[in-house]
Amino acid sequence: MRPDPSSDIEARAIDWVIRQRDPAFSDWDGFADWLAEDPVHAKAYDAIASLDADLGAVPPASSPEVDWDEVPARRRVPRRAWLGGAVAAALVAAVSLSTFNLLGDANRIETVAGEHRTVTLPDGSKIEINGASVVTLEEDRPRFARLEQGEAMFHVMHRDDDPFVVEAGSAEIVDLGTAFNVVRRSAQTSIAVSEGVVAYNPRRENVRVVAGQELDAADGAAPKVRNIEPANVGGWRTGLLVYNGTPLTDVADDLRRTAGMDVRVAAEARDVSFRGALIIAQDRARTIADLAALSGTRATRQGSGWVLTR
């Protein structure tokens, strides 16, 4: 190893990383003080902590399990390409049984605001439907569902030769092995994927949306894809709504669907974007108070609902 003037700092960083691997480590103030001594310390620590995270890929037994035959000889490791493994979070949904034969038409499932319903299809696929939503099925197309309005979480039994198709507006969402949540607003579709992959409009834009991504598309506009936390996909099902820069009007829309709450957003607050988590509980006033506090707005009771103003 070449002599390195920063090796002393690196040694300290290594000590912190080693100590912090102990689940009982609690000297975070001491660690903060060390970071405060010199900005270089944080950089050295990041490098070592990141290295340590990468070491999670080291296999348990000291066996040379790397099969070189599988590595194409011509492939060179890019010098700068030290890539840590990505962490995938899987989402496990609670199972409930339901039927969908109200209102005569078995193939049209309509929920009122605040009502949640789960539909299990003959192939084992499951659709969890949020309130104020309409899902239609077609008898002669067992691998098809249409989200006319509202929001639903799809858990699809994947078949390579017979993909499951969800239609929302004019958009077609094709499952490639998946759990995903779809919101159909007045002229906009959002798809958030918690497991697997879906293809958005495979015969037009053909955008692949993978677990941990959300696609938003206004009707007629190009879709946008951004990264999200897969564990928060379909949070309406457990009463936990997590946002990261979402227009307040969409949040109000979600509260109406999910909990039957009547929340209006005053014109001057429509541009407010909201970051935070809302817990939907029996005390709805609490949820509104949280929303107002976290978005910097004021909530005023009006009739059976609330109005958010700036």
Add this chain to the structure above:
Amino acid sequence: MGARTGSQRTAFLTKRSMTQARDRTDAAQGIEGVLLANRERILRFLALRGAGDAAEDLFQDLWVRLSARSTGPVADPLAYVMRAANNLMLDRYRSARQSELRDKAWGESAADQKPSAESALISREQLALVEQTIAATGERPARIFRRFRVDGVQQRDIAAEMGVSLSTVEADLRKVYAALAALRRQFDAP
């Protein structure tokens, strides 16, 4: 934001998800309390960890992360929160770095997903180098490192198990980490 009150807050839905939501709410309340009571301390820590002007926003991110997580009872809530803050900053560092590396390596925008098969090959090759480097530090350091980092055994248990002192365990661990840091510098060298 005022403190949440009462433990009678319940969700709608089925009985089963009602219970889940209530448990989560209670856990979230405890953590929120810790976050609010230690706001300044956490902000300082985030800033020192490289958050700069974004410390306030990251505090919010941390809040979102911890509220979304369903936790059981936590022995030391402050340490738990500080660790989460530390992990948040590490995740940010790692994802920023990955996009940077990806840009350099592939000359494409960070939004392009690299094929997973490709990254698996890269990590397999690098893994072999990591294993060689660990082995090259000597039999005892290699074994101690493996017990510590791969098997997750605590240092004092490793010391007892191998009949060496705690400071030998510490020294060997430092040695292996330093060797791996040097290996990594070779990849990072301009």
